[in-house]
Amino acid sequence: GQNIDQPTEMTATEGAIVQINCTYQTSGFNGLFWYQQHAGEAPTFLSYNVLDGLEEKGRFSSFLSRSKGYSYLLLKELQMKDSASYLCAVEGSNDYKLSFGAGTTVTVRA
Amino acid sequence: IAGITQAPTSQILAAGRRMTLRCTQDMRHNAMYWYRQDLGLGLRLIHYSNTAGTTGKGEVPDGYSVSRANTDDFPLTLASAVPSQTSVYFCASSDDAGKAFFGPGTRLTVL
Helix, strand or coil: CEEEECCCEEEEECCCCEEEEEEEEECCCCEEEEEEECCCCCCEEEEEECCCEEEEECCEEEEEECCCCEEEEEECCCCHHHCEEEEEEEECCCCCCEEECCCEEEEEEC | CCCEEEECCEEEECCCCCEEEEEEECCCCCEEEEEEEECCCEEEEEEEECCCCCCEECCCCCCEEECCCCCCECCEEECCCCHHHCEEEEEEEECCCCCEEECCCEEEEEC
16 A cells, blocks of 8 residues: 655745655555645645656756655745645555645645 | 546435436547545545446445446446435546546535
């Protein structure tokens, strides 16, 4: 099975940087996804890490360490529209199913 | 149709009634999934299908059934709804790289 942990809530100021950590313990690992979900909406894809290291995509970056079972999502130059829930998801190697963490709610304040 | 759609958008249902949530995608993805999302618990996998004609159980399958007669459609049926099945249900499909695309969700209330 999969055990995925991430903080429940984080608050930051507009223009600042926030790092959302995700740790996982899995029976098989193929890759790690990050999704963004605004209140009342469906999750949307942000990033995918398969290999160790940092993947940068504009203001968002995601890091993976397979040996440590650890990932983080870095949000830079925070904007009010970044207030949302951020979901860490692990893809299993045996069945390719996605298992999700409970999500981290980020609140951006002016 | 563009992407993945779900119907109905929301539904209030009496306990004991049968209900089918519909999901259709036009991206020709082989893999499809049903998740439920509850406050504090995140997305939990109910059932999945890796390709048309096959289905599998996820983390919380009890009380739910699915079928996959073709690539596009993946309906979820609650045979006899109970209040604990009150939730938001998301259907998703994934491409060959594993990237999942989610439908808009169905908000179900069982009284």
